[in-house]
Amino acid sequence: MASETNLPLPPCDLAIIGGGAGGVLAAMQALRQATTPLRIVMIEPRDVLAQGVAYATTHGEHVLNVPAARMSAFDDRPEDFLDHVVATTPAGGPGRHDLAHAFIERRRYGDYLRTRLHEMIAASPASLQIVRDIVSELDARADGATLHLAAHGALLARGVVMAVGNTPKPLPARGAPQLPEGRSLAAWDFDAVKALPTDAEVCIIGSGLSMVDTVLSLADNGHAGPVHVLSRHALLPLPHCHGGAATFDPAPLQALDLRGRLRFLRQAARQAVADGLPWQAVMERIRPHGQALWQSMSTDDQRRFLRHVVRQWDVHRHRIAPEVHAMLQALLDRGQLRLHRGRLDTVMNEGRRLRVTTHTRDGRTDEFDVDYVVNATGVEMRAQTMRNPLLHDLLGKGHAQPGPHGIGLKAARDGRMVDADGHVQPRIFILGSLRIGCVWESIAIPELRGQAETAVRELLSPTAS
């Protein structure tokens, strides 16, 4: 299916930049919505589609953070992923009801997207060409764009969906670039984490979901050595809990300032508990309103949120399977997992070990020696510091501008990219994490599938500009 030659590419109706989950969702929408033999091109440097950093893991211990019943690729077929899971679970395994609530292996999600993509290619009047390449430059035009691919040269496209996704952050420490080969690992290098010696002393930098992946891999390996977790707040992700959503009306939240909203949510959590519901029911209630809540906040309150509230928000919002949380707690209780609050200063070679030095906000310093460090600091949010040549090109030429608070790129409400002068690019849509600054909730599958549907509908509409 992927083009194996570097011949020039004929013009296309739609170019999708990036073949991670977001790009594949956009391709499926285009194949589904097409009523004529459109030409769609998806450009992705990786060999395998629908992976990106989230679904590239081949390890069974890495599970989705959301139950299967809520991971469909399509708004109008809410149980589609569950159908796939049921159909691909061996006979004698859990039944549909149990699978609906289960946290399925992430590798099965990539399989699901690829399966559906192939089905849609077979059923659509449109054609999809997958080009293994990278888009390094883009020239926006009123009637589309010219993409410049590293190996294939120029590609004319009548419409573009940019789904370039997540860029991991480098380790934020002096000394990190000088560390010996193999001693400093990225959390997303799943195989390297899995290959660590089981008696090694490991320090994971960051305490979010990538840290959880790393600890799960170490535990799956029978790791016996101490595992340090360092983060500025030392907060761990909290668990999901069955119990559904609370029933309060979230609309009044939008009229409140940040302080008022936090007060409202604390009160709602107390009420939920009094009603016999877990506090998680409050987060479930406001989950579909995440974008509206962000967009109704003043710029100053958004800034305060990013400075003072975001980490608390993350651990309540991005929860983990209860059994995964229980496993982390057991490791903490027996002292194998050690949580450090502090900001990383340096990681230096110290004989045959690595010395990690940190400081806290109140000026206390700490240092300890380990055998390996694992960078689990997550994804880069600022477009200007992402190591993606396409973003530098777009910003440099003024085809795009940074998003609010410097996060991602600025997009109109429907996802169209906005240039440096504030003009909307009529034929270029942005999808996924690059829109976090504008809408906040913009990385999980429910948001990606909605954005993909809108972008493709607008670009393929016969009345579109």
Ligand SMILES: Cc1cc2nc3c(=O)[nH]c(=O)nc-3n(C[C@H](O)[C@H](O)[C@H](O)COP(=O)(O)OP(=O)(O)OC[C@H]3O[C@@H](n4cnc5c(N)ncnc54)[C@H](O)[C@@H]3O)c2cc1C
């Ligand atoms: C560890 C982890 C677990 C997650 N778990 C869940 C979950 O349980 N439930 C949920 O709903 N969400 C989850 N998410 C969030 C979400 O589903 C993912 O972030 C999603 O994979 C994002 O897809 P994407 O296509 O936007 O970005 P990515 O997956 O990052 O894909 C972007 C693709 O674009 C390509 N690319 C980049 N630049 C260029 C270029 N210039 N030219 C061509 N190609 C380019 C890259 O090679 C990459 O393949 C998780 C995320 C992570 C990181």
